[in-house]
Amino acid sequence: MIELNVQTIAFLICALFILGGGLGVVTTRNLIHATLYLILSLFGVAGFFVLLSAPFLAAVQVLVYIGAIAILIIFAVMLTRSMTQLRQVYNHQWTASAVVSGLLFALLVVGVILPVWGINGAQAVETVSEVVADTVDLGKALVDRNQYVLPFEVASLLLTAAMIGAIVIARDDE
Amino acid sequence: MEDVCSINNLVRCLVDGGMDAGLANFITILLGVVLVAALPLVTVIFLIWVERKVAARVQDRIGPNRVGPFGLLQSVADALKLLTKEDITPMGADKFIYNLAPIIAFASIVLIWAVIPFTPLHIGADLSIGILYFMAVGSIATVKVMVAGWSSNNKYALLGAFRTIAQLLSYEVPLVLALIVPVMLAGTMSMQAMTVAQQGMWFIFMAPVAAVIFFIANLAEVGRAPFDLLEAESEIIAGYNIEYSGFKFGMFMAGEFMHAFTVCVLLAVIFLGGWSGPFVHEVPVLGFVYLGLKTAFVYIVMLVLRSTVPRVRIDQLMAFNWKFLVPISIVNLLLTAFLLYIVRALGLAPAPNQATDFVANLPQTIVLFVGNLALVGVIVSMIRSQGRRQRLADEARLAESETEEPALPAGVPAGD
Numbered sequence: 001m002i003e004l005n006v007q008t009i010a011f012l013i014c015a016l017f018i019l020g021g022g023l024g025v026v027t028t029r030n031l032i033h034a035t036l037y038l039i040l041s042l043f044g045v046a047g048f049f050v051l052l053s054a055p056f057l058a059a060v061q062v063l064v065y066i067g068a069i070a071i072l073i074i075f076a077v078m079l080t081r082s083m084t085q086l087r088q089v090y091n092h093q094w095t096a097s098a099v100v101s102g103l104l105f106a107l108l109v110v111g112v113i114l115p116v117w118g119i120n121g122a123q124a125v126e127t128v129s130e131v132v133a134d135t136v137d138l139g140k141a142l143v144d145r146n147q148y149v150l151p152f153e154v155a156s157l158l159l160t161a162a163m164i165g166a167i168v169i170a171r172d173d174e
Numbered sequence: 175m176e177d178v179c180s181i182n183n184l185v186r187c188l189v190d191g192g193m194d195a196g197l198a199n200f201i202t203i204l205l206g207v208v209l210v211a212a213l214p215l216v217t218v219i220f221l222i223w224v225e226r227k228v229a230a231r232v233q234d235r236i237g238p239n240r241v242g243p244f245g246l247l248q249s250v251a252d253a254l255k256l257l258t259k260e261d262i263t264p265m266g267a268d269k270f271i272y273n274l275a276p277i278i279a280f281a282s283i284v285l286i287w288a289v290i291p292f293t294p295l296h297i298g299a300d301l302s303i304g305i306l307y308f309m310a311v312g313s314i315a316t317v318k319v320m321v322a323g324w325s326s327n328n329k330y331a332l333l334g335a336f337r338t339i340a341q342l343l344s345y346e347v348p349l350v351l352a353l354i355v356p357v358m359l360a361g362t363m364s365m366q367a368m369t370v371a372q373q374g375m376w377f378i379f380m381a382p383v384a385a386v387i388f389f390i391a392n393l394a395e396v397g398r399a400p401f402d403l404l405e406a407e408s409e410i411i412a413g414y415n416i417e418y419s420g421f422k423f424g425m426f427m428a429g430e431f432m433h434a435f436t437v438c439v440l441l442a443v444i445f446l447g448g449w450s451g452p453f454v455h456e457v458p459v460l461g462f463v464y465l466g467l468k469t470a471f472v473y474i475v476m477l478v479l480r481s482t483v484p485r486v487r488i489d490q491l492m493a494f495n496w497k498f499l500v501p502i503s504i505v506n507l508l509l510t511a512f513l514l515y516i517v518r519a520l521g522l523a524p525a526p527n528q529a530t531d532f533v534a535n536l537p538q539t540i541v542l543f544v545g546n547l548a549l550v551g552v553i554v555s556m557i558r559s560q561g562r563r564q565r566l567a568d569e570a571r572l573a574e575s576e577t578e579e580p581a582l583p584a585g586v587p588a589g590d
Contacts, residue, residue, distance in 0.1 A: 030268075032268070032271070032324060033268075033271075036271065036321070039317065055301060055302060055303050055307075056302075056303050056306065059303050059306040059307050059309070059310040060306070060310075062310035062311075062313065062314070063306070063309055063310040063313050066313065066314065066317065067309075067310065067312075067313025067314065067316060067317075067346075068313070068343075070317065071316050071317065071320060071339065071343070074320050074324075075336075075339070078324065078332070
């Protein structure tokens, strides 16, 4: 079956971080603890990037998700009332979220797990690309007209719009 | 030399002695990790003594001189004292997180040392993303502040944490923008390759503005005067770490000292050429000495600055960052990129095989240095004209109020 070497162990530890952290986020009754579990889970994702030989993405994962977004979430949580000792575990939107997560899981099963572990399981080896792309390739791909320049620019436009929107909302009425 | 076992040929030595190759590799890496992690820990004991001595000298005092020769063992005595203090956990504190925060504080600093090149041969891990790694690990420091402030169950700690986070997050912007400049000059993010790229010419001569911005932003990240609002001994005692006592407090303090020293090392590596110096390729250990000397220079500047300048207010801190440092960093980045493009288009840049040659680097350096000087000139003239406008407006307002209501006493000086 799976060969037990250092990479496999590292993979299992990262997977444990991600899944355990994710489980902690939804089960704990303390919002701050939930955020810290989220950070643990995001750390696991960064570990995955390292295992996939993408150190740039790993560093960006830590920088953006843990250094910026998690801090933002902690700020938001601290400004909410009754952030600890929540009485109820579910709110009234639980059916909708169950449907959405169920659909997402089905999508992942069909799109990712079946092609690798399903009937044509032999494809598993071929899905790994032979091309080794480093950070320079990533940078070029982001500004290459045949690759990702349009999504890249659209994303930056979206961020600019979000920033302007935040300034407009935060400004006093004059 | 063949039969001498040192850290450079430890793996071969151990394997020859009959050890399993994998185990020998593991032991060597473990030893390297312990060495790299232990270095800052040992240095910090000595650094606290240096800091107190320099501060004392600036303030015309003698400083620690009782324990050991020249008071060298003062920090050891302090550490022992901290160990014997009662370890208090406040009521209602979130125990697990409360204990976790000092560990995060300490670990986030030690982790930076993994990418610092000490000599041409000795580096913890020569990551291809060294500088980005430093930023990523440094951003964990904000988590520690938040976690410590919240878990203490103390409103002052929480308020201090909010203020600290605002400062840390704001000053990360000019820090990153200043770091892009040396990355552009070296064409790499690896710390070791960056040092090699500076063998011909240090980056501080090509990008002095970026170096100064890096230094200022790091002062704020570390929380050193004039940006020591997170601690502010004379006003609020402490910020996010107010509830910590005993050795947990000691870990926060030692972490802060280590952080200050670490950013000095980084400045030496990124802008002052790191280990490069004469004869360093023949005797690699010399690189360690050169790096130490450069770091000591930056560190002493930081210490003297700390004991001479007053603290800024929080609004001044924010205005200085967002209205002054960030625009300058952006203009500096664009200017350097533009000049670098011109230099390369004109063929003034050193050829790849002469990159370590001093003379070959001169044209490029002169162009970039003049560009930086021009930028500084524009900034200074803008500050001057703005100051003059402000002064004229103040005088006009004062004159107006004097004519309308002569309530002001006669001796009030006009304009302030």
